[in-house]
Amino acid sequence: MRKNLSKLLSLCLMVILMLLAVAACGPAEGSEGSEGNGTDATDTAAPTQTGPGVRTDGKADQVGLILEGAISDMSWNSDAHRGLEKIGALGAEINYTENTGVSEAPDAIRAFAESGYNIIFLSSSSFQDVTKESAKLYPEIMFFVINATADEENVRSVQVQDFEQGFLMGALSxxxxxxxxxxxxxxFQFEPMIKGGQAFTVGAEYVNPDCKTIVEFTGDNNDVRGAKELAKAMVQQGADCLGTMAGPAALGVVEASEEEGVFSLPPGQNMNSVGPTSAVAPVMKDTSIAYEAVYKMFKAGELPESGFIIMGASKGVVYIGDFYIDIDPEVERQIKEIEASLAAGDIVIDLE
Structure with a gap:
């Protein structure tokens, strides 16, 4: 009897010791994953997206934009600024610098970096080299350069299809x-603008193989007078419709068309203010859409692992805006059909 009782006591003691050991291995009261704070361990897991520009401190993104020109230009820089505002509407803290020269860009980048900005857009390929150098100093920042060719871990290029804009201008002209x-x-005569001029000729010949095209460059996006003089010279050579991709200088082309009584196709909104009876419709390259789309892709972790980020008609960036004046309905029907085919990828623009 005593032996049985002794065995029973020993067995009970072993069970008690085992229970105590199990309890000691469990989470302490109030620790992560316990019932003490009602938080499941998966709720506090680290974000799955990591890398340059990704915030892990819970704060809103800080997005900076460095512009070569002024936001009042009714064209390239104005569109970029509207794109930044769209990013701000998505919850990011935003800021920008305008009229920033290439030599001033490193200081602008440094100012953004020291203020905690995690994403910086640069509006022109002119900034590519200084961006690549600055990116080495700030590997935690994500840089996006418009119309550049950089493709590095924290520097990506957004290539806007300028030639598609030129093609639509040529076709409608x-x-x-x-x-x-x-x-x-x-x-300014650089690759995107040159391709725009080449595609203008391709677009014109797409609808009329016998159409003659005259293509000239001012060499300066701010030379309104020079653009106006070139436009008037073209009219003297028989041109009765003028397309233009010249930034603020495009206003000179629209003014010339109004004075000479021919059509014009401005590259941005509101330029019809200087050509109320001659400006037909804006042939848009709305980079504000590109800026917003790229930011959304970045936030969703959907940027391509390498290569350029292409933005054109298929993304809604290049299109023909609302017509300012009444034109032949058949012409409007035809150009809308061409625009839709371009966006669908059914038209291949060969610039060779």
Missing amino acids: ALLSETNTVGFVGG
Whole structure:
């Protein structure tokens, strides 16, 4: 009997010791994953997206924009600024610098970095080299450069399809022309603008193989007078519709068309203010859409692992805006059909 009682006591003692050991291995009261704070361990897991520009401190994104020109230009810089405002509407803290020269860009980048900005957009390929150098100093910041060719861990290039804008300008110019001669005035002569001029000719010939195109460049996006003089010279050569991709200088082309009584196709909204009877419709390259789309892609972790981020008609960036004046309904129908085909990828623009 005593032996049985002794065995029973020993067994009970072993069970008690085992229970105490199990309890000691469990989470302490109030620790993560316990019932003490009602928080499941998965609720406090680290964000799945990591890398340059990704905030892990719970604060809102701080997004900076560095512009070569002024936000009042009714064109490239104005559109970029509207894109930044769209990003701000998504909850980011935003700020910008305008009229920033390439030599001033490193200081602008440094100012943003020291203020805690985690994403910086630069509006032009002119900033590519200084961005690549600055990016080495700030590996935690994500940089996006418009129309550049950089492709690095924290520097990505957003390539806006300028040539698609030129193509649509050429196509609509040829549809409107009665003289079979149309003109294109470009601004600063660099690759995107050059391709825009080439595509203008391709677009005109797409709808009318016999259409003659005159393509010239001012060499300066701010040379309104020079653009106006080129436009008037084209009219003297028989051009009765003028397309332009020249930044603020495009206003000179629209003014010339109004004075000479020919059509014009401005590259941005509101330029019809200087050509109320001659400006037909804006052929838009709305980069504000591109800025917003790129930011959304970044936030969703959907940026391509490498390569350029392409923004054109298929993304709604390049399109024909509302018509300012009444034109032949058949012309409007045809250009809308061409625009839709371009956006769908059914038209391949060969610039070779």
